[in-house]
Amino acid sequence: MPENLEKPITNALNGNPSGERKLNFLEKLYLPEIFKGMWYTLKQMFQPKFTMQYPEERFDPPAIFRGRPVLVEDNGQERCVACGLCARACPPLAISMQASENSDDPKERYPNFFEINMLRCIYCGYCEEVCPEEAIVMSKDYDLVFASREEAVYDKSKLLVSKEELKERLDYLREYKNRQFGQFWNFDEENNIHSVRNRDKRWETSLSLVEMIEEQRREEGHQTELKRN
Ligand code: SF4
Ligand code: SF4
Known part of the structure; x- marks a missing residue:
């Protein structure tokens, strides 16, 4: 077994604390360190607060949040x-x-x-x-x-x-999931059924995917026209 595992070299209790840092007079008093700690706490009182008075105040998470x-x-x-x-x-x-x-x-x-x-x-x-x-x-x-x-x-x-x-x-x-998928393979928005299916209308199941895309584009063009007028 290595020698230093058998008997620690630097240990305040072994009578030979050769590796220890010498404390100066103020450090030996501890008081300056206590005041430093209190000053730090006092300063935090004037920092912006991140806590909330839950449940009176409620957190409105951003869209990226994963709740239930x-x-x-x-x-x-x-x-x-x-x-x-x-x-x-x-x-x-x-x-x-x-x-x-x-x-x-x-x-x-x-x-x-x-x-x-x-x-x-x-x-x-x-x-x-x-x-x-x-x-x-x-x-x-x-x-x-x-x-x-x-x-x-x-x-x-x-x-x-x-x-x-x-x-x-x-x-x-x-917006973001589609973009993330695009990093891993050649992502075309047309291939994502979620992006092309117009869910506000009654589903037209007889349409092929290509027809759905065309219909979607026609509608988007129509809506842009409406906004312009
Ligand atoms: S239901 Fe299952 S898959 Fe969905 S978030 Fe909970 S643990 Fe995950
Ligand atoms: S469509 Fe399939 S994956 Fe989506 S919620 Fe229903 S069972 Fe789950």
Whole structure:
């Protein structure tokens, strides 16, 4: 065993503190150091405050914030097609759902039930990343309170939030997520179904992707004309 591990060379208690720094008279008094500390504390009192009087004052997070995941409600129904990708991607297995079909609806599939166990959720945002329909997004909601485990399982009645309320996040995703994808492969906006599908209109399922893009462009041109006039 090396010698210095057996017996420490510099130790105030071993009677040979040769490596120790000598304190001057003021340092030995400790008082100047105490006043220095108090002066530092006093100075902080006049600095800008970053704390809030929660819950009276509430934090309004920016669009990049990842609060609780919610389902996007679009024209009175969920966008979700119950594909199950989010449940598959969720690391703590917090999502469960059951798919159903409705042949009268152009969307055809919808989740009969959709639940997220908020005791398990780690706010990672993977569900949002993988969703092909922009149907599940991270909201700004950060203060969740439950009185029991059962209450922490959020069903559709708690999860559905209208797209108007989620506009900031949806705009953020459209702008930044698309840009981020573009760094890894040759990203064309036309290839992103979310960017071309006009969700405010009733879905025209007979249109091909190319026709959807053309229609979208026609409409954008029309809206620009309207703004000019
Ligand atoms: S944010 Fe992460 S942990 Fe929470 S439901 Fe989505 S994938 Fe699961
Ligand atoms: S990935 Fe999107 S569309 Fe698929 S089940 Fe999840 S929320 Fe629904």
